[in-house]
Amino acid sequence: MEQRNPTLRSVAWLWFGIAIAVLVVGFRQAIFLTPADAAQGDVGRIFYYHVPSAMWSLVFPYVNFIASLFYLYWRKRDPLKALTADAMAIAAAEVSVVYSSICLITGSIWGRAAWGIWWTWDERLTSELLLFLLYVSYLMLRRFSSTGQAQTLAAVISIFAAIDVPIVWMSIRWWRTQHPAPVFFGGPDAGLDKSMMPAFVWNIIGWGIWGIFILIFRFALERRRQLAEQEAALQAIEASLEIPQ
Amino acid sequence: MNYLRHVLDHLRKDLRLEWRSRDSINGMLFFALLVVVVFGLAFDPTSYPTTTRQISGGILWVALLFASITALNQSWARELRNQVLEAQRMAPSPASALFLGKAIANMLFVLIVEAVLAPIFIVFFNLHALGNVWLLALILPLGTWALVVNGTFFAALGLRARNRELLLPLLLLPISLPALLAMVQATTGVLTADLDSIQIATWIKQLAGYDIIFTTICILLFETVLNAE
Numbered sequence: 001m002e003q004r005n006p007t008l009r010s011v012a013w014l015w016f017g018i019a020i021a022v023l024v025v026g027f028r029q030a031i032f033l034t035p036a037d038a039a040q041g042d043v044g045r046i047f048y049y050h051v052p053s054a055m056w057s058l059v060f061p062y063v064n065f066i067a068s069l070f071y072l073y074w075r076k077r078d079p080l081k082a083l084t085a086d087a088m089a090i091a092a093a094e095v096s097v098v099y100s101s102i103c104l105i106t107g108s109i110w111g112r113a114a115w116g117i118w119w120t121w122d123e124r125l126t127s128e129l130l131l132f133l134l135y136v137s138y139l140m141l142r143r144f145s146s147t148g149q150a151q152t153l154a155a156v157i158s159i160f161a162a163i164d165v166p167i168v169w170m171s172i173r174w175w176r177t178q179h180p181a182p183v184f185f186g187g188p189d190a191g192l193d194k195s196m197m198p199a200f201v202w203n204i205i206g207w208g209i210w211g212i213f214i215l216i217f218r219f220a221l222e223r224r225r226q227l228a229e230q231e232a233a234l235q236a237i238e239a240s241l242e243i244p245q
Numbered sequence: 246m247n248y249l250r251h252v253l254d255h256l257r258k259d260l261r262l263e264w265r266s267r268d269s270i271n272g273m274l275f276f277a278l279l280v281v282v283v284f285g286l287a288f289d290p291t292s293y294p295t296t297t298r299q300i301s302g303g304i305l306w307v308a309l310l311f312a313s314i315t316a317l318n319q320s321w322a323r324e325l326r327n328q329v330l331e332a333q334r335m336a337p338s339p340a341s342a343l344f345l346g347k348a349i350a351n352m353l354f355v356l357i358v359e360a361v362l363a364p365i366f367i368v369f370f371n372l373h374a375l376g377n378v379w380l381l382a383l384i385l386p387l388g389t390w391a392l393v394v395n396g397t398f399f400a401a402l403g404l405r406a407r408n409r410e411l412l413l414p415l416l417l418l419p420i421s422l423p424a425l426l427a428m429v430q431a432t433t434g435v436l437t438a439d440l441d442s443i444q445i446a447t448w449i450k451q452l453a454g455y456d457i458i459f460t461t462i463c464i465l466l467f468e469t470v471l472n473a474e
Binding site for chain 2: 072137141145146149152156161163164170172
């Protein structure tokens with residue numbers, strides 16, 4: 001087994017501590033300090049959680065896609081590096097599923113309060129749902145494939161998913177929309193009241209730090225599993241080489 | 246030219262195999278027919294012609310999608326017998342020729358099923374299309390190719406997986422949802438005449454774009470999948 005590196009461990013604890021601290025500040029800002037939304041009242045506060053998770057759920061799939069590309073590039077050239085890339089890919093896919101689920105659940109709670117319905121087949125809701133479905137099917141593939149090929153097949157599917165996401169987005173945009181226009185970069189009427197800005201910024205940063213923390217944590221876990229597997233394979237080979245007495 | 250010859254060889258082999266057993270086409274045809282009958286019983290299409298027009302595009306594509314899923318796995322399972330697939334991997338012809346040949350063969354099978362199913366569908370659902378029916382001659386092949394090209398690819402991808410019968414729809418459905426949306430919208434638009442011709446043209450263009458993009462990716466990545474060990 002790989003020796004546990006004390007420096008890395010303290011960095012990880014420090015990162016974890018920062019994540020919790022920033023999230024606490026973000027919570028205080030979002031729930032206690034920011035005035036209630038003029039139009040929606042306290043219901044609007046869920047946005048401080050919904051929007052950050054939505055934003056980050058669009059970032060982690062890129063990590064998965066890039067890691068999968070590196071995996072395919074290194075697959076034949078440098079298998080050990082390729083395994084590292086694969087560990088990053090699976091970690092990013094799982095974090096994507098977690099963040100997009102949080103986005104869907106918080107969005108649906110808000111939808112119930114504001115629109116009176118839990119769900120509507122609107123542009124952004126459908127796109128986010130499809131993003132969630134694509135990465136769930138990625139994880140399903142990993143679970144179902146036989147051990148030797150799971151990584152390669154998963155990397156291929158990751159490329160399909162990454163190409164599918166913009167197509168989904170475009171085609172559903174064509175189809176219909178009911179979701180409020182994006183708050184950031186959403187055109188002339190978009191934008192936030194200044195009083196809401198701190199809560200948003202703290203929460204976006206906080207959930208970003210937290211997401212990266214669980215990403216790296218899952219990555220380290222997967223690396224450890226891979227190393228243990230290699231060790232076991234090596235021992236099996238050594239045992240088979242021993243001359244029978 | 247050489248590449249084309251390899252593709253044609255694979256295509257001829259798949260067609261001959263199918264001609265001798267006719268398993269895929271018969272299975273698909275009966276399955277699609279059953280789906281249409283089940284939906285017909287559920288909705289009573291003859292009493293509500295307007296509703297029927299609105300939903301029958303979706304029903305037709307769902308029937309075809311499920312039917313083609315049943316056949317796509319078989320088309321690769323044939324290659325597993327007697328280690329034919331291992332021989333294919335060692336063959337000097339490009340791997341993507343094998344894929345293209347099989348995808349085109351599957352496409353032809355599904356088109357045959359569509360040609361038989363369409364009249365039955367129209368009779369059972371008492372369907373009078375209000376739009377330009379000839380557009381369906383464009384929408385059906387484009388939509389079929391979108392399903393078949395990805396389906397053939399994912400069937401090859403799940404070939405050695407545990408319960409591969411389940412894996413194929415799990416992969417194919419999420420990836421083809423934009424294509425399904427486009428083909429169902431275009432078909433419904435033709436049947437109900439609710440969409441104007443520009444909107445229908447946009448859906449058809451999207452479908453064509455989807456076909457081109459995913460055909461390219463499938464051809465590029467097939468060798469990786471075939472030799473994924």
